[in-house]
Amino acid sequence: MRSTTVLRVALTTGLLAGAATLGLTQAAAGEAPLTAAATPAPASSAVISAMQHDLGLTRQQATTRLAQETAARGVERAARRAAGASYGGSWFDAGSGALVVAVTEAASRDAVEATGARVTLVEHSQRQLDSTMARIDALDAPAGVSSWHVDPKTSSVVVDVVSAHKDDNDVRSFVTRARAAGPVVVRQTAQAPTTYAAGTVGGDPYYTGNVRCSIGFSVYGGFVTAGHCAQPGASVRGWDGSYIGNFQGSSFPDNDYAWVNVGSGWWTVPVVLGWGTVSDQLVRGSGEAPIGASICRSGSTSHWHCGNVLAKNETVNYSQGAVHQMTKTSVCAEPGDSGGSFISGDQAQGVTSGGWGNCTGGGQTWYQPVNEILNRYGLTLHTT
Structure with missing residues (x-):
């Protein structure tokens, strides 16, 4: 066993013992949709340091922001109920540290503000924007169209086209x-998105055929990951070449999610690897982070990086076909990171799908939300 793996097992053992939770593992995770704990555990100094490095924050700013984002997750459901049919979406505003809720009717302002959210008036409701999104999803998008998503800040659906193809006839027709x-x-974007699977190389991933991908989150009985990594039935090997299990379900395109059963001496723990950049992170739930919240990613190629949630419910137009209901982030990723964990604080968010750029020059990355995967396959996230 490699020294890095020995170190990780030791770190994982310490984490789980400290949290008084279930056994060890060497796979990864997922659970039924849960909200953040009312009193979240304090973030480790390593997580704070990573946010300082990747988001340009001071230590105090990072600590404060995590607390504000936890509060925003708690406010979002109540604010949405208070807004009713006038709800136009929401996002976390890092400047004020508050959740901003868009509404179409001024009459609902007081009820929404009573939940602790800030309110802004917009022209279109979330229902109207979702209907627009659905109509665009039904169109056949050319390669020059990168993605499209509901944007509550502009009260519109934002369509991203690749700059080099903005004047192509098929792109112009799609936009019309x-x-x-x-x-x-x-809007224009620099590059088209690609998935982040890779040929077999060294690291600490899982392998299927000649493809290397990354474990997402442990679920009871296995782990969740990206669907483009393999088809149902495909055999999965660990970093040491030993058999782990098989793809029990997989969907790509349209979706980009899958789950793998775990056995043959492998087992699961509620942990996301920090790769020595931060300590291994415990998973305590899957409360959804709002737009604007900080988020970090773990993968077998580029390891640990952080950024912000940029958009939700985005349709990404890969060369293999469109994938729906994705979340876009400013976190970088590279080939081999596919399927890896997106986590906000101690809350599981999703599995890495694809993006553009790299962790040298920067870029953007999309993930498939974990709660959708859990619901689709009837899985339960392994948490502390």
């Missing part, structure tokens, strides 16, 4: 049809 579907804003 998208605008006819409802409120649309068109």
Whole structure:
């Protein structure tokens, strides 16, 4: 066994013993949708340091922001109920440290503000924007269209086109049809997204065929990961070449999620690897982080990096086909990171799908939300 793996097992043992939770593991995780704990455990100094490095925050700013984001997760459900049919979306505002809720009717302002959220008036409701999104999803998108998502800040569906292809006839035709579907804003992006699977190389991943991907989150009986890594039935090997299990379910494109059963001497723990950049992180739930919240990613190629949630419910147009209901982030990733963990504080968020750029020059990465995966396959996230 490699020294790095010995170190990780030791770290994991310490984490689980300190939390008085169940056994060891060497796979990864997932659970039924849970909200953040009312009194979250304090963030480790390593997580704070990572946020300082990747987000440019001071130590105090990082500590304060994590507390504010935890509070925002708790406010979001109540604020949405208070807004009712006038709800137009929400996001975390790092400047004020508060959740901002968009509403279409001024009459609902007081009820929403009573939940602790800030309120802004917009033209279109979430229901209207989702309907526009659905109509655009039904269109056949050319390769020059990168993605599209509901954006509550602009009260529109934002369509991203690759700059080099913005004047292509098929792109212009798609944009025309998208605008006819409802409120649309068109923006340009530097590159088209790609998935992050890779050929077999060294590291601490899992392998299927000649493809290397990364474990997402442990669920009872296995782990969740990206669907583009393999088809149902595919055999999975660990970093040492030993048999772990098989893909029990997989969907790509349309979705990008899968789950793998674990056996043959492998087992699961509620931990995300910090790769020595931060300490290994315990998973305590899957409360969804709002737009604007900080988020970190763990993968077998580029290891640990942090950024912000940029958008939700985005359709990503890969060369293999469109994938729906993705979350976009400013976190970098590289080939081999596919399937890896996105986590906000101690809350599981999703599994890495793809993106553009790298961890030298920067870029953007999308993940498939973990709660959707758990619900689809009837899985339970392994938590402390």
